[in-house]
Amino acid sequence: QCEVLNVLTPARFTVKRRHTRTKASAEEFVHLVNGSSNSFSRIKVPRRVPFLSLEDALKRWKDPSQDLFAASDLDKSFDPNRRSAVMSSFAALDEFASEYGRLPHASEHDVVHFSRLAKRTRRRGDDNDDDDDDDIAEDDYTDIVDAFARCCRARLAPVQALAGALGAQEVLKAASGLYNPVRQFLLYDCDELLAHRDRVGAKKKTSQGKGGSDAATAKPSRVGAAGQSYVLGESLTRKLASAKLFVVGSGAIGCEILKNLSAMGAGSARSKKKKRGGGGCVVLTDMDTIERSNLSRQLLFRDCDVGKFKSAAASEAIGRYNSRVNVDAHTSKVGDDVTDGPFDDDFWASGVDVVLNALDNIEARLYMDAQCVRHSKGLIDAGTLGSKGNVQVIVPNQSESYGSSVDPPEPAIPVCTLKNFPYDISHTIQWGRDLFDGLYNRRPNQVNDHSDAFGNMSSEDFARRLLRNLGEDAALEASEEMGEDFLAAVGAPSSEGNLADDDNAAAAAALDRLRVSSAEWAVRLANRLFYDSVVDLLRRHPPDSLDDEGEPFWSGSRRVPRALSYDATPSDDGTVPADRMVANDHLVEFVRAAARLRIETFLSPDAMTDGGRESEVSKEDAIFALEAFSPSDDESEENNEEDEEAGRGGGGDDNDDDDDILSRMVESLDGAKKAGDQSSPISRLLNVVEFEKDDESNGHVPFVTASSNLRALCYGIKPVDAMETRRVAGRIVPAMITTTGLVAAASCVELLKMMQGVPLRSHKNAFVNLALPFFAFTSPLPAEEMGGWRGETYTIWDRMEVREGRKSAERGGMTLSRFLRQLRKQIESDEGEGDEEEEEEMEICSVSYGPYMLYANFLHEGDESILRKSVWDLVKEAAISGDDIDEEDFGLFPDSDDDEERPSPPPESRELTDEQREQIEAIDRKRSLELSVIVEDPETGEEIELPPVSVVRW
Numbered sequence: 001q002c003e004v005l006n007v008l009t010p011a012r013f014t015v016k017r018r019h020t021r022t023k024a025s026a027e028e029f030v031h032l033v034n035g036s037s038n039s040f041s042r043i044k045v046p047r048r049v050p051f052l053s054l055e056d057a058l059k060r061w062k063d064p065s066q067d068l069f070a071a072s073d074l075d076k077s078f079d080p081n082r083r084s085a086v087m088s089s090f091a092a093l094d095e096f097a098s099e100y101g102r103l104p105h106a107s108e109h110d111v112v113h114f115s116r117l118a119k120r121t122r123r124r125g126d127d128n129d130d131d132d133d134d135d136i137a138e139d140d141y142t143d144i145v146d147a148f149a150r151c152c153r154a155r156l157a158p159v160q161a162l163a164g165a166l167g168a169q170e171v172l173k174a175a176s177g178l179y180n181p182v183r184q185f186l187l188y189d190c191d192e193l194l195a196h197r198d199r200v201g202a203k204k205k206t207s208q209g210k211g212g213s214d215a216a217t218a219k220p221s222r223v224g225a226a227g228q229s230y231v232l233g234e235s236l237t238r239k240l241a242s243a244k245l246f247v248v249g250s251g252a253i254g255c256e257i258l259k260n261l262s263a264m265g266a267g268s269a270r271s272k273k274k275k276r277g278g279g280g281c282v283v284l285t286d287m288d289t290i291e292r293s294n295l296s297r298q299l300l301f302r303d304c305d306v307g308k309f310k311s312a313a314a315s316e317a318i319g320r321y322n323s324r325v326n327v328d329a330h331t332s333k334v335g336d337d338v339t340d341g342p343f344d345d346d347f348w349a350s351g352v353d354v355v356l357n358a359l360d361n362i363e364a365r366l367y368m369d370a371q372c373v374r375h376s377k378g379l380i381d382a383g384t385l386g387s388k389g390n391v392q393v394i395v396p397n398q399s400e401s402y403g404s405s406v407d408p409p410e411p412a413i414p415v416c417t418l419k420n421f422p423y424d425i426s427h428t429i430q431w432g433r434d435l436f437d438g439l440y441n442r443r444p445n446q447v448n449d450h451s452d453a454f455g456n457m458s459s460e461d462f463a464r465r466l467l468r469n470l471g472e473d474a475a476l477e478a479s480e481e482m483g484e485d486f487l488a489a490v491g492a493p494s495s496e497g498n499l500a501d502d503d504n505a506a507a508a509a510a511l512d513r514l515r516v517s518s519a520e521w522a523v524r525l526a527n528r529l530f531y532d533s534v535v536d537l538l539r540r541h542p543p544d545s546l547d548d549e550g551e552p553f554w555s556g557s558r559r560v561p562r563a564l565s566y567d568a569t570p571s572d573d574g575t576v577p578a579d580r581m582v583a584n585d586h587l588v589e590f591v592r593a594a595a596r597l598r599i600e601t602f603l604s605p606d607a608m609t610d611g612g613r614e615s616e617v618s619k620e621d622a623i624f625a626l627e628a629f630s631p632s633d634d635e636s637e638e639n640n641e642e643d644e645e646a647g648r649g650g651g652g653d654d655n656d657d658d659d660d661i662l663s664r665m666v667e668s669l670d671g672a673k674k675a676g677d678q679s680s681p682i683s684r685l686l687n688v689v690e691f692e693k694d695d696e697s698n699g700h701v702p703f704v705t706a707s708s709n710l711r712a713l714c715y716g717i718k719p720v721d722a723m724e725t726r727r728v729a730g731r732i733v734p735a736m737i738t739t740t741g742l743v744a745a746a747s748c749v750e751l752l753k754m755m756q757g758v759p760l761r762s763h764k765n766a767f768v769n770l771a772l773p774f775f776a777f778t779s780p781l782p783a784e785e786m787g788g789w790r791g792e793t794y795t796i797w798d799r800m801e802v803r804e805g806r807k808s809a810e811r812g813g814m815t816l817s818r819f820l821r822q823l824r825k826q827i828e829s830d831e832g833e834g835d836e837e838e839e840e841e842m843e844i845c846s847v848s849y850g851p852y853m854l855y856a857n858f859l860h861e862g863d864e865s866i867l868r869k870s871v872w873d874l875v876k877e878a879a880i881s882g883d884d885i886d887e888e889d890f891g892l893f894p895d896s897d898d899d900e901e902r903p904s905p906p907p908e909s910r911e912l913t914d915e916q917r918e919q920i921e922a923i924d925r926k927r928s929l930e931l932s933v934i935v936e937d938p939e940t941g942e943e944i945e946l947p948p949v950s951v952v953r954w
Helices: 026-036 054-060 080-100 108-123 129-135 138-151 157-176 191-196 226-232 234-241 252-264 292-296 310-321 345-350 362-375 415-419 425-456 459-470 472-491 502-540 578-602 619-628 633-651 654-675 700-714 722-729 737-756 806-810 816-831 836-841 871-881 914-925
Strands: 002-009 012-017 244-248 281-285 327-330 354-357 378-385 388-394 765-769 774-778 800-803 843-849 852-856 928-936 943-945 949-952
Touching: 080 108, 080 138, 108 138, 138 191, 157 252, 157 737, 191 226, 191 737, 226 234, 234 737, 244 252, 252 281, 252 310, 252 378, 252 737, 281 310, 310 327, 345 362, 354 362, 354 737, 362 378, 362 388, 378 737, 388 737, 425 459, 425 472, 425 578, 425 700, 425 722, 459 472, 459 654, 472 502, 472 578, 472 654, 502 578, 502 619, 502 700, 578 619, 578 700, 700 722, 737 765, 800 816, 816 843, 816 852, 816 871, 843 871, 852 871, 871 914, 871 928
Parallel strands: 244 281, 244 354, 281 327, 354 378, 800 949
Antiparallel strands: 002 012, 378 388, 388 765, 765 774, 843 852, 843 928, 928 943, 928 949
8 A cells, every 4th residue: 555645647646655565675566556557546535533522622622732623714713812702602602591591682781691601601610710811801802792692692694694504514524424524613703793783782771680581672673684683783774675786696606695685685675756766676687597407506496497597586586585675687698798788887877786796707707897896886706616615805995806816727628638648537528528519519600601602602712712711721621521511411301390291201201311321420430530540649659659758658648549449249259348348339329429419400490399309310220330331450551541642742842732632622512512502502501509518308418428438448548427427518516505605695794794884804705615624714905006197006996087078968979189188187187286398298198998099199199080089989980890090990080170079970870780880889878988098207208007087978
């Protein structure tokens, strides 16, 4: 036995040898391992974790040698005073409940008595009372104990959810033996909320004694969440009820957040007729639909919801939980590529107070972050990855934003590993996934895009066009693929009805021919992928070959592949070897799956009315095709010789090579050209499919599984089942409902702080890993200060604003010239009065909108055709042209000596595509434009970027 110390590569590691009975020396042991193995697998060794009983742990928690506390909040976990106060308070709570049969009220009598019990339990069993008292700040200790006493009888929904998530995960650990349990206490609090609350019990003073009852509880809030009102005050609960919250995403995290918000009474206040905008609302959007695999972790959904939009189903579920919550559900996407939708500038100006992100991709997160920064809105972002989770709080005008820091990119599998040297099943699954996209997405798109050109041109002209646009290698491959696909499309059934009808006998016969040709195509594909390519690779790099440095080529993570072909020939004992049977089975499944998807590429949706059975290929047909088109070593060798001859070029000149490539392309295309209608080679567009992992009937996962497993067999990798293939190919990260519950609860705690307006240091970002376990709650970082004009500093939250006047609006919008004058005036007024010479030295170097440059002083200074154009029209022109503004773009705007502003012919007057019109309409809906402006410091000559400049409509 040995212990792995360091993993260098997937096939190279260092070990520490443990005690063993064998007498082999270390050198012999290393030789034995290296000689018989080329990889290793990780085996997790079970570990027994001892625990103290609760009774013993409560007695010995002060002993520093016991290490009984898990770290959580880095500012609080190592504070002995806080730890002593919290542990004493829990002990006092047990005694108080035993004595009175109830929990403490917020009355002075109960609080004083509770504090007395806590101090007594703190000293109980302590041999060093005096020293202990010296180490503890009594005022802080008393404040914590008093706050505990005043709040402990109430329930705060997000804290309940957080404790439930932690407890559930520990139960799962105990039941399954997976992951490391918490040792032994984990203390969490969010007492920052209490520093800004209405004093608990201030409106309900009581003088109850020992015989007091529960009548002293705070009056329930009329907007719900009585416990929340008891702890944090009625005013905060009302403020939360009147808030406009924007929840983006209703998946696993989104469901948990919505559940918590409903329990907290968020967005439940009704608008009064006389008070416009006084009502609260939870705005929810998610463009995704519910899949069956979602049900295990997205708690708001049930079997009957499968297929519905998540936002709609979540809204219905929240209505059942708390009918008072006003939910405005949408199915709109959020992102830079969305030109139309409900989340425009008006929405951001008045329709949202705080955003809660429950997204699953970086692009959408960055977009929401940018919108919140631009409109000065609070953002709470939550995310999970298995047992890991995080919550980031973005506080307007105070903290850094989500985009201020960049996560490292996800590691990608090198192309050479995928193509020639896989050593892990994830590599072969990704290879199969890429193969699926190439065959059933890229190739049909390729045919659809070139159909008209192919029909209107000769084969030679079409081939020359491909050569000009793609280059030789890509054009040759494209011509072979399109020739094959156009020919298959010509013979595909043209009927739009049910192929089983008697009137469609001709179409049914065409389907039979398509099924046979597709099975043959699938076999040729299998031979090329799993036999010919392997034989060619081994021909170029034999098993005993060396690399350029003289080391064995097939070493480390490179595995010697073996070629696969269908072979049911029995051995001498009359049976087919087991490994050959496994390969045969996977080849049969590959042919069936590949042929089925090939058939469905050419069938119209109306023709597939029998659950996809029209396109199914039987096992017998697949075996027949495999036996008929099985490759042979002689054929492979002949193909290799032809490839070598083509590579040498036969000693001819370049023109001969070009003519040979062109002739091969024409030959590939001529077959389809002659078989079909010259003007229209296909009667309909081919079906283009996107990989869908959750549809059990579409055949996508079976194809990727068969492809992956065959490639795995080629390289000595253990095949996997369809479930594992679905997980990897669908890029599924196993979600844990305990993690999502915890980050959603932490998000809602931070929402309460944001509604209170606590200082930045009182907010907490959360970073957790429930498996380790690891908990870290840290204060958000403040926004970074950047150098600005004349030594001033600004942050990402700062903005400059230039407002459009009424006259400018009536004339078509503020011109660029007026914008530059207004901006200069604003900059100079901010820095104070200066002399004339200093004003003349002020220079604006450039103005940009996103990636488009609208103005550059070295190009456009004095160019009246641009300076007198509306800023809005400049932005439109740049957006629809996809390029920076240039003088040539404005030939239709004549020069003029008139210094007065006047409207210019807008971009809408030109002939535009639908996409360009949508871009213009999106710009017209904006209330403001955010521009980037760079100025030159006249003293140093340094170029300085100003804070973003907003041009606001009249």
